[in-house]
Amino acid sequence: MSLLEVKDLKVRVEDREILHGLTLTVNPGEVHAIMGPNGSGKSTLSHVIAGKPGYEVTGGEVLFRGEDLLEMSPDQRAAKGVFLAFQYPVEIPGVATMNFLRTALNAQRKARGESEFSTPDFLKKVREVAKSLNIPQDMLKRGVNVGFSGGEKKRNEILQMALFEPAVCILDEMDSGLDIDALRVAADGVNALRSPDRAMVVITHYQRLLNYIVPDVVHVMSKGRVVKSGGKELALELEASGYAQFEDAA
Amino acid sequence: MNLALAKNETGRAVSDSFAVARDRLPGTGRVAEARSTAFEAYESVGLPHRRIEDWKYTDLRVLMREVLPLAPAPDAAALKRAAAALKLQAVKGARRLVLVDGVFAPKLSELDGLQKGLAIRTLREVLEGGDASLQAQLLAPDNANPMVALNSAMMTDGVVIEIANGVVLTQPLHVVHIAGGAAPAAMFTRSLLRLGKDAGATLIESYSAAEGAATYQVHDSLIVAIGDNARLDHVRLIEDSREAFNISSAVVTLGAHAHFNTFGMNSGSAVSRYQATIAFTGEHSRVETNGVNLLNGRQHADTTLFMDHAVPNCASREVFRAVADDRGHSVFQGRIIVRPDAQKTDAKMMTRALLLSDEAEADNKPELEIFADDVTCGHGATTGALDESLLFYLRARGLSEKEAQALLIQAFVGEAIESIVDDDLRELAISAAQRWLEARA
Numbered sequence: 001m002s003l004l005e006v007k008d009l010k011v012r013v014e015d016r017e018i019l020h021g022l023t024l025t026v027n028p029g030e031v032h033a034i035m036g037p038n039g040s041g042k043s044t045l046s047h048v049i050a051g052k053p054g055y056e057v058t059g060g061e062v063l064f065r066g067e068d069l070l071e072m073s074p075d076q077r078a079a080k081g082v083f084l085a086f087q088y089p090v091e092i093p094g095v096a097t098m099n100f101l102r103t104a105l106n107a108q109r110k111a112r113g114e115s116e117f118s119t120p121d122f123l124k125k126v127r128e129v130a131k132s133l134n135i136p137q138d139m140l141k142r143g144v145n146v147g148f149s150g151g152e153k154k155r156n157e158i159l160q161m162a163l164f165e166p167a168v169c170i171l172d173e174m175d176s177g178l179d180i181d182a183l184r185v186a187a188d189g190v191n192a193l194r195s196p197d198r199a200m201v202v203i204t205h206y207q208r209l210l211n212y213i214v215p216d217v218v219h220v221m222s223k224g225r226v227v228k229s230g231g232k233e234l235a236l237e238l239e240a241s242g243y244a245q246f247e248d249a250a
Numbered sequence: 251m252n253l254a255l256a257k258n259e260t261g262r263a264v265s266d267s268f269a270v271a272r273d274r275l276p277g278t279g280r281v282a283e284a285r286s287t288a289f290e291a292y293e294s295v296g297l298p299h300r301r302i303e304d305w306k307y308t309d310l311r312v313l314m315r316e317v318l319p320l321a322p323a324p325d326a327a328a329l330k331r332a333a334a335a336l337k338l339q340a341v342k343g344a345r346r347l348v349l350v351d352g353v354f355a356p357k358l359s360e361l362d363g364l365q366k367g368l369a370i371r372t373l374r375e376v377l378e379g380g381d382a383s384l385q386a387q388l389l390a391p392d393n394a395n396p397m398v399a400l401n402s403a404m405m406t407d408g409v410v411i412e413i414a415n416g417v418v419l420t421q422p423l424h425v426v427h428i429a430g431g432a433a434p435a436a437m438f439t440r441s442l443l444r445l446g447k448d449a450g451a452t453l454i455e456s457y458s459a460a461e462g463a464a465t466y467q468v469h470d471s472l473i474v475a476i477g478d479n480a481r482l483d484h485v486r487l488i489e490d491s492r493e494a495f496n497i498s499s500a501v502v503t504l505g506a507h508a509h510f511n512t513f514g515m516n517s518g519s520a521v522s523r524y525q526a527t528i529a530f531t532g533e534h535s536r537v538e539t540n541g542v543n544l545l546n547g548r549q550h551a552d553t554t555l556f557m558d559h560a561v562p563n564c565a566s567r568e569v570f571r572a573v574a575d576d577r578g579h580s581v582f583q584g585r586i587i588v589r590p591d592a593q594k595t596d597a598k599m600m601t602r603a604l605l606l607s608d609e610a611e612a613d614n615k616p617e618l619e620i621f622a623d624d625v626t627c628g629h630g631a632t633t634g635a636l637d638e639s640l641l642f643y644l645r646a647r648g649l650s651e652k653e654a655q656a657l658l659i660q661a662f663v664g665e666a667i668e669s670i671v672d673d674d675l676r677e678l679a680i681s682a683a684q685r686w687l688e689a690r691a
Contacts, residue, residue, distance in 0.1 A: 050646050053638070074645035075654075090643045094661025100647075103657060108648035143661075160647065 001066055003028050003199045004049075004168050010059035011041075011048050018044045020224040021060065026168065029196040033210055033235060034203045036221030037243040042203045043087065045221075046172045050084035051077050064168070078104075079111035081167030085157040087176055092144035097156070100144045101126060105163055129162045133189050151182030158189035169193070170201045175209040187212030207239040222246045267436075268403060271320040275406060277377035277385075284389045288402035291393035298396050307581040307613045308552040310397075313521045314495055318467050320404060321351040321435035328430035331460035333358055335428050339456055341678060344424035351430055351466075352437025353407045367417030367449075373408035373440055384410060387473060388442055391501050395525065398499050401471045404438035408470075411443045411451075415477070418450035422674070425453065427468060429494065430460040436467040443472070445480040447505070452483040452672060458518065459491035467495040468519075478505035478532055484512040485675045487682050490519035492547065499525045504564075506532025510539075513670045515679055516551045517544040517686040523551075528566070529558040530592075540569040540666040542679075544659075544686040545578030545610075552581035557599075559592040562622075568599040571666045573659055574610035575690070584629070585617040592622045599629040604636065604662050606655070656687045 004026040011019040018041045026032055036042050048055050049062060051074035062069040064080060072080065092100065106116040117125070130140060133155050145153050154174060161169055171190065175183055190213050194200070202213055210218075210232065218234040219226045220243070227246045228234065268289050275285065297314060298305035324332065332350040336358055340346070347370065348358040354372040361370060376384050388410070393399035409425055425441060445451055457468055468490065476482050490496050496519045504510055516522050528537055543551040557566045572580035580603060588595045603612030614631040636658050644654035663683055670676040 052642050052646075073651075074642065075648050075650050078646055078648035084646055086643065086646075090637075090639050092640055092643070092658070092661065094664045095657055100644075100657070103653070104644070104647040104649060107650065107653060111648065164648070 002026060002063075003065060004201075005063040006045070006049075006060070007063070008060035009045075009048070009057065009062060011044055012056040012058050013044070013054065017058070018224055019048070022221075022225055024219065024226060026199045026201060028167075028199055030217060031194065031200045031202065031213065031215045033215035033218045034201060034221055035205070035207070035218060035235060035238060038205065040221040041224040042221055043172055046084055046170045046201075046203055049082065049170060050074060075107065076111065078164070079108045083161055083164060083166035083169045085154075085161060085169065085171045085174060087173040089145050089153040089157055091146045091148075093146050095144050097140045097142060097144050098126065101140075101160065101163060104160070108164060126163065129159055132192065133159055133162070134185055135159055150177035151179070151185070154178060154182070154186045155189065158186055158193075162189070162193055167197065168199050168201065170203065172203045173205065174202070175204060175206060183209065184212060207235045210235045220246050267317065267319045271404065274320070275404065276374040281377050281385065281389065285403045288393050288399045292396050292399040292403060295396040304395075304554065304583070307583075307615075308521075308523050308550065313550060314467070317400070318434050318436040320406065321431050321437045321466070323353045324350040324355065324430055327432065328460075329355060329358070331462050332428040332430040335430070335458060335460035336426065339426050339428070339458060341422065341424050341454055343674070344422040344454060346424050346426055347409045348426045348428065349407060349409075349437075349439055350428050351435065352439050354409065365417070365419060365421070367414035368419060369412040371410045373405060373410055373442075376410045384442065387444070387475065388440060391471065391473065391499070395499070397469070397497050397523070397525075398471060401438055401440060401469050401499065404469065405440040405471070406438050408439040408441040410441065413443075413445045413449040413451055415446035416448045417446065419452065422452035422454055425455045427455070427457040427470065428460055429458075429463045429466040429468070429491070431466065432462070432464055434465045436469060438469045440471045440473070443474045443482070445474075445476045445482055447477040447479060449477060449480040450482070452675065453485075454675070454678070455484075455486040456489065457487070457496055458489045459494060463491065465491070465493040468498065470496070470498040472498070472500045474500065474502040476502070476504045476508045476510055479507040480505065481509040482511070483672050483675060484510070485670065485679060486514045486524075487678070488514070488516040488518050488522055489682065489685070490522070492518065492520060492549070494519045496522040498523070500527070502526065502528045503531050504529070504535040504537065506534055508532065508535040510537045511669070511671050512537070512539045513666070513675070513679060514541040514553065515544070515682055516542070516553075517682060519549065519551070521550045523554065525554040527556045527558065530561050530564040533561050533563040535564045537566045538569075538669055539567070540669045541571070542663045542666050542683065543572040543574070543580040544663070544683060545573065545580055546575035546690060548577045550579045550581075552583070554581075554583040555585070557584070557586045557597060559586065559588045559595045559597060562591060562593045562595065564592070565596040566598070567669075568601070569666045569669055570601040571663045572601070572603040572612050573606065573663060574603065574612055575606035577607070577609045579611045581613045583615040583617070586619070586627065586629075588620045588622050588625050588627060590621040593624045595622060595625040595627065597625070597627045601631045602662070603633040604659065605633060606636065652690070656690075659687060660684075
């Protein structure tokens, strides 16, 4: 069974239709890249999959392991194994990162009927993952993302991904605001999480990121639809010729 | 016309109550005279209403309607209920001083092995026993505020604590107010804390009801005198029953180089008002006063602070957070006066309200009156809802709506709680906030 199936999805925000019938099938172990110009609907797709309020689905469906994802609340989706790495992770003053991580992890485990992590086990796990991502311990004591640099915020997203072990990771413009060194660290973190059971959907504007996270499938989005799909060479083709050809096609 | 009628009826009820209670109230001579004067002052106004500026948002004629009769001294059943409730109120390491239905309960209190330099008496003893200086201090609050006047007229019991010069208490004092009576009643308490020069203390006040207690009204007042170079850490937690009224006043004075750190949290009672006057009488002193209201249902909580900078070189900080859900109504009135001589005053006040429903209300009234020209003063106020983008982020990480809200509410009130210097007191406040959040979930 496919892990994630988006079928003929139509989405509206206020009076404007953003997605006009988008279809996408993601299988376990695959890494998909979704590329497209600004305004093509890439972020809308990621938000709708994660359950962000404010979007009206007017047609089509989104299935996760065959279950209707759109019927679930955002927290139910997270517990099922859907993870969105935010383009702009929010700052939450007054909520210590460590406390947030533990609350979130245990909420997900509880929803799945699993036992909660004990404090020592949890700390051990967080420390291991943090170390591998170059995240200093004192960052974990600070408010969630408060005063973090762009790179630190993205690494914090990947830290959560590693900790929650989701089945599908959607990475929304992970490269935005990162310099080349920060990008490499983040991409290494993501690559370490690639596994035969896990799928990733990498949303990006630029081909650059795909040098570091090499996709199995590349989709080109334009005006709310997938207009072309292909192998990783499609990304290079886009780099050379730009999106204009597809805008006409859409 | 209606208002006049209401006042008359209210007035008569209390008048009867005062007449009946008079013989039971401690003190004769000067004390009894002061009671009569205070009662006349109260009666000339009656329950304060919205046309009195200071009570604009907390109209007791509408909210409270009447003053209940004076609670009888607790019987065996009330004491038993209170003893059971006390177990939940216990603060580790603190010395308990318990008032049940407004009357000091020696058997539930811990009076043994007092540290040298610490003296604890009951209000009744002091009003009857006649230490002139203590009596004068207890009778000092002026009658301009009707609810202070009513308390002065009816005060029945309380604790009178003296800490000698240079004595720093090793054990926090916990004044526990418990309602345990089986019939609706009002309790009138007044306590005094006197800290000598170079002294130090931690005072906790808590208000709650025993299981099975009838509805009640708390009318409390606290008088605090902090000597030169002395320090008081103070926490008050109102977890009264949801039908209860709590009208409390505090009058605090600080000498020179003194420090007062005070925090109040209100998560109980139907209607509450905490009115505190804090006056600097010596230079280079500092006050941090912080508060949190956690309200839902139809709860109404009013915090009214008056910071009196009468002398130079003092600093005050007020941080206040209100969370109102359902039809909860939070009121914060903060008045700061900087008198002409009070140069180099540093006074700041920040109040923020979080509204969790469309029908919740928060009123903020900051007032700064500055008569000195070389001062740093500021205030700010905000009111808003929970940030949707933060809520979504938390939900996308697996937290339910209530859990996500709870985490953000904790963070919001945390800014006020974090200002509590003492670790144990801070934990106490955090757990009281958690109790409210858990009851909500």
